[in-house]
Amino acid sequence: MTAPASPLTAGDVREALRDVIDPELGYNIVDLGLVYDIGIEDGLIDVRMTMTTPGCPAQDYIVTGVERRLADVAGVTGVFVTVVWSPAWSPRMMSPSAKAHFRIREDGE
Amino acid sequence: MNASSDRLSRWTPVMFACALINLCLGLLLAVSGLAWPAASAGAPATLAMVHLLAIGWLTLMMFGALFQFAPVITGRRLRSQALALVTLIGVQAGLALMVGGFGALGRAAWADRLLPAGGTVVTAALLVGSATLLVPLIARRPVPLSARFVMVGLGFLLLTVVLGVTLALALTIPATVPLLAPLLAGGLSSHMLAGLGGWFTLTAIGVSYELLPMFMLAPHERGVVGIAILWSGGAGFLAAYAAGLASAVAAAGWIAAVGQAGELAILFAVALYLGDVVRLYRGRRRRQIELHNRAAIGAFVALGLAVLLAAGAAAAGRLAELAPSLLVLLLLGWLSGLGLTQLYKIVAFLAWLSRYGGRLGRGPVPRVQDLVNERGAAVLFVLYFAAVALAAGAAAFGLADAVRAALALALVAVLLLAREYARAWRATYAQRAAAAGPRSLVPSPLVRQGDR
Numbered sequence: 001m002t003a004p005a006s007p008l009t010a011g012d013v014r015e016a017l018r019d020v021i022d023p024e025l026g027y028n029i030v031d032l033g034l035v036y037d038i039g040i041e042d043g044l045i046d047v048r049m050t051m052t053t054p055g056c057p058a059q060d061y062i063v064t065g066v067e068r069r070l071a072d073v074a075g076v077t078g079v080f081v082t083v084v085w086s087p088a089w090s091p092r093m094m095s096p097s098a099k100a101h102f103r104i105r106e107d108g109e
Numbered sequence: 110m111n112a113s114s115d116r117l118s119r120w121t122p123v124m125f126a127c128a129l130i131n132l133c134l135g136l137l138l139a140v141s142g143l144a145w146p147a148a149s150a151g152a153p154a155t156l157a158m159v160h161l162l163a164i165g166w167l168t169l170m171m172f173g174a175l176f177q178f179a180p181v182i183t184g185r186r187l188r189s190q191a192l193a194l195v196t197l198i199g200v201q202a203g204l205a206l207m208v209g210g211f212g213a214l215g216r217a218a219w220a221d222r223l224l225p226a227g228g229t230v231v232t233a234a235l236l237v238g239s240a241t242l243l244v245p246l247i248a249r250r251p252v253p254l255s256a257r258f259v260m261v262g263l264g265f266l267l268l269t270v271v272l273g274v275t276l277a278l279a280l281t282i283p284a285t286v287p288l289l290a291p292l293l294a295g296g297l298s299s300h301m302l303a304g305l306g307g308w309f310t311l312t313a314i315g316v317s318y319e320l321l322p323m324f325m326l327a328p329h330e331r332g333v334v335g336i337a338i339l340w341s342g343g344a345g346f347l348a349a350y351a352a353g354l355a356s357a358v359a360a361a362g363w364i365a366a367v368g369q370a371g372e373l374a375i376l377f378a379v380a381l382y383l384g385d386v387v388r389l390y391r392g393r394r395r396r397q398i399e400l401h402n403r404a405a406i407g408a409f410v411a412l413g414l415a416v417l418l419a420a421g422a423a424a425a426g427r428l429a430e431l432a433p434s435l436l437v438l439l440l441l442g443w444l445s446g447l448g449l450t451q452l453y454k455i456v457a458f459l460a461w462l463s464r465y466g467g468r469l470g471r472g473p474v475p476r477v478q479d480l481v482n483e484r485g486a487a488v489l490f491v492l493y494f495a496a497v498a499l500a501a502g503a504a505a506f507g508l509a510d511a512v513r514a515a516l517a518l519a520l521v522a523v524l525l526l527a528r529e530y531a532r533a534w535r536a537t538y539a540q541r542a543a544a545a546g547p548r549s550l551v552p553s554p555l556v557r558q559g560d561r
Contacts, residue, residue: 023461026476054184065470091394103396
């Protein structure tokens with residue numbers, strides 16, 4: 001890890017997490033709306049995220065993928081990922097581009 | 110074993126492979142002329158074929174899927190992977206004894222022991238498998254609808270195998286005949302009803318209520334309709350099962366009435382389920398659905414046709430005559446069709462997890478969809494369901510040679526589909542795409558495309 005040129009932002013973290021996909025849907029977890037919250041403090045990153053379905057067989061792989069990807073981001077000293085189920089994920093949480101990809105209406109219905 | 114691989118049911122792919130081999134062997138018995146339609150429904154080779162399909166293919170495939178998806182349904186992991194292996198070995202070994210036992214029926218006293226011995230081994234193995242599944246299913250509170258269907262299905266599996274072993278004893282052990290002989294007349298229909306209906310159909314409904322919404326992004330909640338299907342179907346199959354058994358020892362009017370009420374409840378449940386499936390497909394948020402969900406429509410159509418045929422044949426008093434056609438629609442159209450279509454997705458998903466799951470976050474990985482070639486496989490599903498439709502139609506008119514020809518086509522389709530599953534498991538298509546150029550791996554422009 002190298003020292004960052006500027007302070008790490010949630011935008012930087014989200015950008016990095018676009019490299020991690022939900023394998024079943026085949027789309028990145030940020031635009032799927034699986035990443036609920038990102039906290040940053042002194043290089044420590046706290047990610048609150050969910051899965052498309054509870055008990056998802058890919059859950060551990062996705063969590064490990066998030067940890068690995070963020071560990072490579074400049075300025076990151078530690079990563080903590082918490083998987084939450086409330087609020088439950090819904091296609092409404094997808095970004096407009098993800099909705100367009102899956103041909104889901106803008107209101108998510 | 111690390112935390113990630115704990116989520117994978119290690120023996121599920123092996124179960125699927127064994128199940129597919131058993132399906133091919135069963136179809137081969139029919140196509141070869143050794144079993145029905147060339148032989149009678151009660152011929153030993155026909156009984157061997159039916160059990161290869163019911164235990165070797167459908168039950169093994171169902172357990173393989175449940176070992177992987179019970180944790181998905183309940184959010185709890187299985188206690189032991191080793192018990193899944195015990196289930197697999199027990200079912201496969203017991204089935205081999207049973208098939209040998211059917212082949213040896215009436216030839217030698219020692220050979221006659223093979224059938225009940227095999228049935229007992231299968232029963233013990235399925236009890237181990239059921240207990241392994243029931244622990245996480247029961248522990249979850251509240252129990253999800255899918256889990257309730259699976260639990261009721263496992264209950265019917267127990268009723269099926271216990272009655273099956275009893276029938277095997279009646280067939281092969283002379284000392285038991287005075288006591289069990291009446292069962293041979295009335296018990297067979299209960300055995301088939303509990304197996305095809307209570308075990309396979311209710312469990313398949315439960316699994317479909319988990320998989321269809323998950324892969325189509327449709328609402329999971331089935332509301333009062335789901336509960337009505339469970340109660341009506343469960344009570345209906347139980348009533349028909351009990352009436353079938355009771356009619357073997359007594360001929361009372363009320364027993365027949367209970368049986369008819371059970372059959373009506375079953376028809377109501379299946380009709381309600383098919384209506385709910387239509388609602389589920391229409392309510393999906395993912396407009397463009399994948400091949401396994403498109404092809405599964407063939408299985409739902411087969412179930413619908415089977416219900417119409419059963420109701421029509423019963424009303425016309427031709428149920429016995431049309432039973433073979435009905436069985437083709439249920440065994441090969443509905444249950445096998447649903448199984449083959451869902452395997453297409455499940456195998457690719459398991460392959461992705463075992464091959465690429467550990468690489469997530471380290472660099473580009475393919476998607477699950479990149480492990481399959483939907484365009485090629487779509488033709489095979491059309492071929493399979495067309496062959497089943499032809500076989501059911503030919504069976505209705507008693508055209509044995511046409512049934513065999515149609516089942517040969519179905520066998521070809523299954524073999525070619527098995528090749529597609531193997532390609533998905535080995536990631537053949539993804540590796541070909543990767544060899545063609547780095548652009549074919551994610552993060553691709555498609556996958557990384559977002560709202561910047």
